[in-house]
Amino acid sequence: MPLVNRDQKHYPGLAQTTNYNLSSFKAAEIITRDVVVIGGGSAGTYSAIAIKDKGKSVVFVEIKNRLRSRTETYKDPKSGRGIDIGVIVWYVTPRVGSEPNTTGAVFDLKTGRGLNAPPPNQTAIGIAFQIYTQQLLKYPELDAGMFLPDPAPDDLVMPFGQFASKYGIEAALPTMYSFGAGVGDILATPTVEVMRAWGLSLISSLQGGFLTTARHNNSELYGKAQTELLAAKSLLLRSRVVYTERSTSGVRLVVKTPTGNKLIKAKRLLITIPPKVEILKRFNLTTQETSVFKKFLNTGYYTSVVKNTGLPDTLSVTNFSPDSPYGIPKMPAVYTIGSSVYTPGLKLAFYGAPLTNVTSSLPAKTVKDAIIASIKRQQTANPANPTSFNQTTPTFAEYHSHAPFWLQAKAVDIKAGFYKKLYALQGIRSTFWTGGAWRAQDSSDIWRFTAEQVLPKVLKGL
């Protein structure tokens, strides 16, 4: 083995303290490609397939045992049906399929009580979205990425709650909050950080419809990409980079794989994992890269499938906080406890955590206890309801942490040109970047940004 010095545990969070004698790798341990892509989420999978389709050689490194990242599909053992509890929809029309309606209700999950909230005023919501769209159209460059005017206008950096009251679009806030789950406290979030998800493509899809899959199993897309890349010997699963050398002429990476360390030599490196400094320590960051990435903050977003909740099967609960502005709960909080009518007995519970500079997840116990407590509060607060709120002990069939999620910058840093500095990192030492942090937490936008803004740079001259 080519390891010559002390080798710490191979975790991406550790500093690059190990030296590797790259000349000692045997031919069978060396992989030579045009491009090496890191991270098998939506950005990486799209990129690896696109690079291969362009006739360039690629090797793709994913830390887990399968591609798909935040696209998580729970397979109900009883019915055999899939339930997407991660990525659910993409933009495009027409709608291919959706679950029949469940009964939506608004509950204050701090007390467990159902609320008689008036039905949303669709006219007011429609007008609010029209006004919001007019505002978006003032910044057409944002449709392609975080291309802000320089200097950033105050409107783009003010807290989104202030922006909403300035332009009288408060009626849109509950919709934006529920569709933008995971952003953190939306009212305090700089406006451009909301706009990057709530861009023109999402607005037009609200009218035109979304694309989902008929079998409610978005993971199939990633399964097919995985099969194709494995067949082309272009995919290393359960693998992670432990050492990196980068220069203007190419990159050399040592990757720990289940069959031993490999040396990857490539002309270009494309990194799609969340660009937090702790996560990228093994990539030998430059001072310029570190100084930009350390400004990124993130939220946490947690998804689960819960059994034995005692709640009515068709009831889908949205958390509403009567004592908060616009009823939007302050994070951390449960967003929804929803139903999947195809799989009675199961609930989908979503939980959000506020903005922080801590990259790691909240402990699973903290999140699970908060979800169970909110279900128990509903059981207790609705004992005599004939549609039955039974006193049960809920358990988790599935649980996922999506932290760090929704990487974003503070208003002061955005004003100081954060996104210009971020995009200026493309190409340094043959290294390119894409993914949610670079565009939005939205697969369709990530694919478009990658295709238009990143891959042409990666492929140039290859």
Ligand SMILES: Cc1cc2nc3c(=O)[nH]c(=O)nc-3n(C[C@H](O)[C@H](O)[C@H](O)COP(=O)(O)OP(=O)(O)OC[C@H]3O[C@@H](n4cnc5c(N)ncnc54)[C@H](O)[C@@H]3O)c2cc1C
């Ligand atoms: C619950 C939920 C629901 C969502 N719903 C939708 C939706 O309906 N529609 C939509 O468009 N978007 C949705 N999104 C957002 C979308 O999933 C994300 O924006 C998108 O997955 C981000 O993709 P990415 O490639 O940037 O990064 P990630 O998804 O973070 O993928 C990164 C990948 O890199 C891997 N990795 C990490 N570290 C390493 C390492 N050191 N070496 C190798 N591999 C590594 C990870 O395992 C992961 O596979 C949802 C997100 C969540 C959490």
